[in-house]
Amino acid sequence: MSSHSESRFPIKHLIGYIASIVLTGAAAWIALGTELPMGWIVAGIMALAIIQAGIQLFMFMHITETDSGGIQLGNMIYAFGIAGIIVLGSIWVMSFGYHDHGTDGGGSETEEHGGDH
């Protein structure tokens, strides 16, 4: 357990907050302000979202504290792995594997899903 002489002015929180505001704006700009191909947009803003999730976990949620820190972190990593399986797996299976959406998890919205099956 690290020593917790919490300062009056929590600089870590402020940095996290500013970073998350900037990342939110950046994602909006990438999605709506650029003419990048769809795949790039999806990959880019998903990456930004994952960074923001990391900011919450590490800068706000004290995930690594106490001797359970390793368990907590491992649990979160495993949970995100399962989440990936659920989301990407469902997209792939429900596309019936007839057209490849790649692995970005969000590239399917331009495809027509109403195809016969």
Add this chain to the structure above:
Amino acid sequence: MSAHTEATTGPMEYRTQEGRMNILGFWIFLGAEIALFATIFATYAVMIGRTADAPPPQELFSLPITLLMTFLLLTSSFTCGIAINEMRRGSKNGLLLWMGMTLVLGLGFLGLEIYEFEHLVHEGASISSAAYWSAFFTLTGTHGLHVTVGLGWGILLLIQLYQRGITPRTASKFFIFGLYWHFLDVVWIFVYTVVYLLGMVG
């Protein structure tokens, strides 16, 4: 048996074995919540484009409202972090003030969400109009429901804080509430990205 090793230093919320186990248990519960939201996201992703006769999202989503909602929730997550920081400094008033602010911001978010839902329904996109919109309302609604529960929970905790002050038990309750609140922000970031931004790109 040393099941009840009590510490006398360090943050209040970790001082009792019970407090530490409650916090670990809540982390594991958050793992379950991730699986829960992932399943709804999966459903949403699969239903993208399935709007039948209802209007598509590009026509209905509005960037300013979305950004404002995101801003409110991000700020409330920040103030919640400060509140826990105040708690660790032992400042009951600081905790009350910042946590109160967190709840007010959360209420603002919820108000905007309700306003947005009403607008969507008015435009012909309701839970029963098409598969896509069913998934949309399920996803955002589940998140909104979590925020609502959080508001009620937060108010109960503030009353307990007022009655009892910062003790190992109230501290661990507030810490857990903090985890919950930050987690809702994590979920919202993905809602913002996957639902709103990609929905507006089309």
Add this chain to the structure above:
Amino acid sequence: MEAFLDFFFGEFLVTGQPLIYGAMVSIALGSITVIAVLTYFKAWGWLWREYITSVDHKKIGIMYIIAAIVMFVRGGIDAMMMRIQTSLPGMTFLDSQHYNEIFTTHGTIMIIFMAMPFLIGLMNFAVPLQIGARDVAFPFFNNLSFWSFAFGLALFNISFIIGGSPDAGWTNYAPMAGAELNPGPAINYYLLGLQLSGIGTLGTGINFIVTILKMRAPGITMMRLPIFTWSTLITALIIVFAFPILTVALALMTLDRIFGAKLFTLAGEGMPMMWANLFWLWGHPEVYIVILPAFGIFSEVISTFARKQLFGYKAMVYAMVIIALLSFLVWVHHFFTMGAGGGVNSFFSITTMLIAVPTGVKIFNWLGTMYRGRITFETPMLWALAFIPNFVIGGVTGVMLAMAAADYQYHNTYFLVAHFHYVLIAGTVFGCFSGLIFWYPKMFGHKLNEKLGKIFFWLFMIGFNVCFLPMYFLGFAGMPRRTYTIEPEWMPLSLTATAGAFMMAAGFAVFVYSIYYSFRYAERETQGDSWGVGRTLDWATATPIPFYNFATLPEFDSKDAYVGMKDKGETTYDKSKVEEIHMPSNSGLPFFMMLALFIASFGLVWEWFWMAIPGLIMFFIVMGIRSFDYNEGFHVSTKEIHEIEQAARGEDSK
């Protein structure tokens, strides 16, 4: 008034079925008897104080097991009715609708309300004892989990007299289960009954993860944990990540049915196959939830009665971890015939076959444990020995089914029915029986009669093979699953299967009798190590187990903690080390919390919002009361501990 009576006898109560009238009468008589007995012996207060509000993991475990056995009877009666109907061509014992309802409730009850609670009951009973803990990490929550399960069970089971049973199969596939094709309350019972009990299952998962990680006695490191505890930990981990998927799937279909959403519907561009996808995303991990603890029980039993340390302990642990990871990667093999492309089906074929590898490793570990052991054949061991060959038959036919191309031939036939009964009965059910008989003396202070136990074993085990082995061949002969009438050419094998089912039922009747017989006549246990060869800490306690489990514990330095204690002459009562013990208080809040949710769910089943909303409000009020509950538990004085321990160990208190 007339409209009300019309509704009451037309829709609310299920009428017109002689079998159901019979069930109603027997339920009414049974309830009256139970109420009369409890009142006569003035046992209501006792029941409330000692069981309903109890946070003691041992009592909660016993309540789970009792509920599971009752459900085994209910599901078993369903099974017998199906076997009777399909024994001869042209039988009119059940009509097609009634048959649909019965195979649906049979499957759902056996998985959700029999197999899982049985295993969770054994976990509750044994795991805290095996790790040297006084209770689980969250005792209040443990009681809450039980009541969520119990009220979910009640909600699901009342469907057959009030409103009608669900009839879309235990997999409840859309659009069959959707509102257009299946209006009325029946499917809602399925959705909300499972939803309610699912809350408790998730709670149990979290509870056991924290318990095992944080409440082990000093010296019991992770790699010294008894293997049943390991299997519980892995199972709990699967529960935590799989059950939310079911929660969502059920909620989505509830939205479809009650609130007009279009997720799994044919209208509004819904996707019925998405239900299958989500159901099996949960459903396959669920299979491992009900098999891994059984593997754990067999490991304990085999190593105990072979009097040897488990062979390949580490391999066993890693095998379970790998099974847990793979369990989330195979779900599509349940719907290969959906029509997905070669890429999807090949991927899931390969992952499915991979699971056979760690499972095979475990089989060799059990054989290795027995090799050169001094084996004795007590009934728990008989079940464990029968498990190995029978489960292998189920496993090998599973690999046959795993081949996507071949699956097009087998799917939806009795071949599949035979396969999953071979793994679920030979794996899970044998495991439950083995574990129950194994720990029975610790639960109730006396063993079950060995002779009756052996009759039960042989009747059930042989009956099981007579019942299900022919089903493989019926599958090859083209007999489809869930058919309510059979073709004449299937009759010989189908009739054989029915005969086997009657043998199993006879065996089970012997078991029920042996409970009564042993209660009356069995020798009472006077010491903790009931079988004389216990290896783990659960056998180190006195019998009956004090409510705080352990007065004191030595420091451990090896696996099989109790073997070490016996060598050094240590007990769980070291007079010089006794200290005050802190224990949690009982609480009636979980009962009321879940009663409120039961009322809300029942309201939703009938789409009566005037009932559902107050129920939900009541739930949140009780939650609020709980939030303000700062009960700190109570302390047991050293004097009391000395008295309890000395009485249990037959020493004079000085």
